[in-house]
Structures are given as structure tokens and as C-alpha cells.
Amino acid sequence: MSNKKDLSEFALFESLQKYLTTRIETSRGVVKIIEKEQVPLGMRKPPDRIVEYDCHDIEVTVSNTAPTEPEFPAVVFMGLALFVNFKDNEDEILHRWHENNMPKINLQNAPQTVDDIRITTRNYFPRMSGKYFPNVTADESSHGYFLFPGSHIAYEMNVLLAECLDLSDMKFWVEGTVSRRHLYHISKEVRK
Numbered sequence: 449m450s451n452k453k454d455l456s457e458f459a460l461f462e463s464l465q466k467y468l469t470t471r472i473e474t475s476r477g478v479v480k481i482i483e484k485e486q487v488p489l490g491m492r493k494p495p496d497r498i499v500e501y502d503c504h505d506i507e508v509t510v511s512n513t514a515p516t517e518p519e520f521p522a523v524v525f526m527g528l529a530l531f532v533n534f535k536d537n538e539d540e541i542l543h544r545w546h547e548n549n550m551p552k553i554n555l556q557n558a559p560q561t562v563d564d565i566r567i568t569t570r571n572y573f574p575r576m577s578g579k580y581f582p583n584v585t586a587d588e589s590s591h592g593y594f595l596f597p598g599s600h601i602a603y604e605m606n607v608l609l610a611e612c613l614d615l616s617d618m619k620f621w622v623e624g625t626v627s628r629r630h631l632y633h634i635s636k637e638v639r640k
């Protein structure tokens with residue numbers, strides 16, 4: 449078998465990957481950091497200081513651009529995560545984020561509660577068991593964020609210029625798993 453034929457068998461997987469898109473926006477800004485002074489045991493602790501530092505403001509938006517029409521299978525990404533790797537100062541940056549400025553995750557356009565999710569315009573009737581096809585199961589929601597077609601998540605963070613002068617020293621990865629349960633779910637009207 450040729451390599452071209454081997455790769456053609458993975459065309460479906462490649463097409464699904466294209467629906468998970470990212471956009472990175474950067475700007476310069478200022479971040480306020482609380483600096484706590486360490487004092488020997490028994491001495492009076494001075495008040496914490498708030499110091500301003502120049503920084504890179506970074507927003508990474510991850511979107512699911514799959515079709516939202518009910519006649520298409522729902523391409524849903526589960527266990528969504530963003531990974532950041534720094535060339536230098538990784539431990540210091542992660543410590544500062546933990547102490548002061550944790551990256552924010554904006555879920556306004558990607559509801560994470562089952563009641564807020566609408567993946568179809570169809571009005572489903574309950575099954576004979578009285579239950580509906582669940583948008584997200586308890587197990588699926590335990591693995592991380594999920595993105596339904598047409599939704600997106602924004603990760604907002606800052607990095608001090610002193611920590612990373614050149615943003616090309618940072619590497620970003622987005623990871624997610626396509627939900628087979630949604631992709632292969634079939635629902636069609638029964639006719640006489």
C-alpha cells in the first residue's frame with residue numbers, strides 16, 4: 449500500500465481536527481502584583497505592597513466551527529485544555545500565576561452546565577424510559593471543558609516583560625477529544 453492510500457483512511461479525523469480553531473491576540477499592558485515581604489519570626493509584618501509591572505496581555509480563543517445545523521452530526525470536543533510552555537523562567541511564571549494572576553477562562557460563549565446547552569433546534573420527546581439523550585454525561589464533564597458547535601472559550605493571561613521579553617519563546621497547545629457519542633448519534637423521524 450502506498451502512503452497516500454494509508455493517509456486517505458484518516459481523512460475523517462483530519463476533517464474533524466479542522467473544526468477546532470484557535471486565535472491568539474496579544475497587547476502590552478500593566479499588571480498589579482501583590483508583593484509580600486518575608487520577615488523573621490516574631491517581627492511585625494509590614495503591609496503588602498502592590499507593584500505595577502509591564503506585561504504582555506495574551507488571549508487565546510479556542511472555537512468549535514463545526515456546522516450547527518441539526519441535519520449534520522454534532523462535532524463536540526470534550527476534555528478541552530490549553531497548555532503553555534515557556535523557553536525560560538517557567539517555574540517563576542507558574543508560581544506568580546498561582547500567587548497573583550491566575551489565567552482567567554472566559555466560558556461566556558461556551559456554557560458548561562447541561563441545562564444551558566442547546567445543540568439542536570429539534571424538540572425531542574423523552575424516550576420510553578422517560579429520559580432524553582444527554583448533552584453531557586457526568587463522566588464527560590469530569591474530564592475538562594467541552595465545546596459544542598458554534599461555541600468558544602477564551603483563555604486570558606499575562607506574562608511580565610521581565611519573564612518573557614519575546615513571545616515567540618512561548619508555545620501553546622490545545623487538546624480535546626471528539627465525542628463519539630455525539631458524532632454517531634442518529635435521530636430521525638419515523639414515518640408511516
